[in-house]
Each structure stands twice: as structure tokens, then as C-alpha cells.
Amino acid sequence: MISTTFAARSAQGRRTLIPYVTAGYPDRASTVPLLEALVDARADIIEVGIPFSDPLADGPTIQRSSFASLRNGTTVRGVLDDVATFRARHETPVVLFTYLNPVLRYGVEAFVEDAVAAGAQGLLMTDLPAGSDPEAERIIVDSPLDLIRLVAPTTGIERVERAVAGGSGFVYYISRTGVTGASTDLSDTLGEEVRRLKAVLSLPVAVGFGISTPEQARAVAEVADGVVVGSALIQALDESGVRGAAAFLGSLRRGMDG
Numbered sequence: 170m171i172s173t174t175f176a177a178r179s180a181q182g183r184r185t186l187i188p189y190v191t192a193g194y195p196d197r198a199s200t201v202p203l204l205e206a207l208v209d210a211r212a213d214i215i216e217v218g219i220p221f222s223d224p225l226a227d228g229p230t231i232q233r234s235s236f237a238s239l240r241n242g243t244t245v246r247g248v249l250d251d252v253a254t255f256r257a258r259h260e261t262p263v264v265l266f267t268y269l270n271p272v273l274r275y276g277v278e279a280f281v282e283d284a285v286a287a288g289a290q291g292l293l294m295t296d297l298p299a300g301s302d303p304e305a306e307r308i309i310v311d312s313p314l315d316l317i318r319l320v321a322p323t324t325g326i327e328r329v330e331r332a333v334a335g336g337s338g339f340v341y342y343i344s345r346t347g348v349t350g351a352s353t354d355l356s357d358t359l360g361e362e363v364r365r366l367k368a369v370l371s372l373p374v375a376v377g378f379g380i381s382t383p384e385q386a387r388a389v390a391e392v393a394d395g396v397v398v399g400s401a402l403i404q405a406l407d408e409s410g411v412r413g414a415a416a417f418l419g420s421l422r423r424g425m426d427g
Contacts, residue, residue, distance in 0.1 A: 170262045170290045171315050171338035174213050175373040175394055184390040184425055185339075187375055188418050189216040189266060189399030190406075191234040192251055193243030199411060200251045206415035208261050211422045216293065216397070219248050219267035226295040230400040245275050249287040256288030264291035264317060264338070269302070277305045281312045291338045293317035299334040310335045317341055322362060329369055339373040339395060342366060344380070355385055360392040383424025390425040 178185045188207050192200045200217075207215055220235035220243055227235065245267075252263055265284055272280045272294065284292065292314045297305065299318065309316045315338030322343065324332050333340055344359055356362070359376070366374050375395030380386055382401075389396045398421060405417035 171214060171264070172373070174262055175339060178213060179373075179394065184393065185213040185373070185375065185395035186211065186386075186418070186422055186425060187214045187216060187264075187377075187395055187397045188212050188402050189218060189231075189377075189397060190414075191218040191220055191231060191238050191403065192248040193220060193238035193241050194234040194403075195237065195406065197238075197241050197243060197247065200248075201254050203406070203411050203414065204251075204255045204261075204263075205259065206411050207418055208259050210415040210418040212261060212418060214262045214264060214291075214395075216264045216266045216399070217248065217252060217289075219243075219245055219265060219271055221268045221271055223270075224268065228400055230403050234403050245271050245280070246283075249283050249289075252284075252289055253287040262290040263288065264293055264315075265289050266293045266295075269294050269296050269305070272305070277308050281308055281314060285313050289314060291315035291317050293319070293341065295319065299332055299336075306335055310337075315339075319343060320366065322356070326365055326369065329366060333370065333372065336372065339375050340366070340370055341397065342374050342376045342393070344376050344378045344389075355379065355388060359389070363392045380421075383420050383427075385424075386421040387424045387427065396421070396425060 175185050190203055220238040224232050224235050316336050317338050318333040318336030319341045320332055373394035375397050376389045376393040377397030380398045386396050402414055406414040
């Protein structure tokens with residue numbers, strides 16, 4: 170379903186918009202209404218973050234939302250229940266975004282089985298590089314879930330195929346080194362970096378980390394297959410609630426399609 174979404178948008182001459190939200194933030198009751206509002210704002214795929222107490226790849230905004238979500242009592246099971254509730258009314262693909270520890274604690278086989286039952290289509294774990302846990306990777310790859318791989322600017326082009334081994338759905342390209350967070354500038358070499366990736370990959374390439382304006386979304390959409398936004402969306406949620414977050418995502422959609 171993830172790959173068909175990218176193909177459908179490409180056939181329309183459009184790019185795939187992928188917002189990230191932290192489940193259970195700003196409160197547990199907000200998750201499903203927020204997901205539904207993002208669908209109304211024309212999100213194509215939604216990354217749903219399962220909060221973790223040590224989110225090292227995330228910047229201060231998403232870290233803060235994760236810590237608050239945990240204080241709210243959010244659990245892995247609760248996130249899957251929210252995804253199931255959302256899935257009962259919407260077909261927009263969901264990628265679960267988390268770290269390896271919560272999945273190991275839940276049990277990899279049980280997590281994958283329950284994630285599929287809840288209606289998730291993909292799984293992205295920031296600390297599961299290819300080959301780091303062959304058994305966990307095998308369980309995911311053998312399931313209906315797409316295993317979303319990440320590639321960084323520091324990944325040499327000769328290592329890219331190994332870095333995405335077992336991956337499906339799309340490849341998440343980190344647009345800059347460091348942690349997540351809204352940024353005022355994109356890399357001057359981003360276009361060339363994405364073109365080099367696409368020359369050796371068969372999967373669509375979505376770009377994230379730092380996208381915070383319609384102009385940036387448009388610039389990324391000109392070179393990549395998808396645009397991922399997280400920290401700036403959480404900031405909009407903080408400032409203006411669910412309606413404001415949806416309005417912000419809508420502005421990115423218009424920027425990409427304009």
C-alpha cells in the first residue's frame with residue numbers, strides 16, 4: 170500500500186506528503202482526531218511515533234513530545250489501539266516510527282503481529298541499521314509490514330545498497346547530519362545527493378529532517394519522491410492545536426503542488 174501510494178502520486182505528477190506525529194501528544198485523546206485532521210489536510214502517508222524515553226535521533230521538539238506522551242501514560246498497546254481506531258475509518262497508510270527497545274520489550278513477533286492487526290503498513294526504527302539484528306529484521310521482512318530504511322548524508326554511495334537491504338516501501342533520506350528539528354535552510358547539495366541515491370535505488374526516496382516551510386517542501390518535492398515533516402508540525406500543534414497543525418500541513422501540500 171505504501172509503494173502504491175507513491176506510484177499513484179507520481180502518476181498524478183505529485184509527490185508524497187508524510188507528516189510525523191507523536192502518539193499520545195499533547196494528550197492521549199488527541200491522537201486519532203489529529204490523524205484524521207491530517208488526512209483532511211491531504212497527508213498521503215502518516216508516521217505515528219511510539220514514544221521512547223531515550224530518543225537520541227530526535228531533536229528537542231520531538232523529544233519533548235515523546236517525554237510528555239510517556240507522562241500521559243502512552244503505551245505501545247495504546248498506540249496500536251489508536252491506529253486500529255483510525256484505520257477503521259481511513260485508508261491512509263500508517264508507518265509506525267519508534268526505536269528498537271520498545272519493540273524488544275513488547276516482543277518482536279508479538280509487536281509485528283499486533284501492528285499488522287491494527288492496520289499499520291510500515292515500520293521505521295531509527296536504531297536498527299541493516300544487519301544489526303538479523304532475527305528481528307527477518308521477522309519484520311517476512312511480515313506484511315514494510316521495513317523503512319534510513320540513509321544519511323554520511324552514507325557513501327557504495328554502501329547505500331547494503332544500508333537499505335531488506336527495506337521496502339520507501340527509503341527515508343536524512344537531509345542533514347544531527348538530530349531532527351525545523352530548519353531555516355536546506356543543504357545546497359540536497360538535489361545532487363538525492364539524484365545520486367535514486368540512480369542506485371529502485372525504491373522511492375522521501376526526504377526529512379528540517380523541513381518547515383512551504384518553500385522548503387516545494388524545493389524537496391522537485392528532487393525527491395516524498396517530503397517528511399515532523400518537528401515543524403509538532404510546533405504548529407503546540408501553538409495552534411489540531412486545527413493549526415492541519416492548516417500548517419495544508420500549506421506544505423499547497424507548496425508542493427503549486
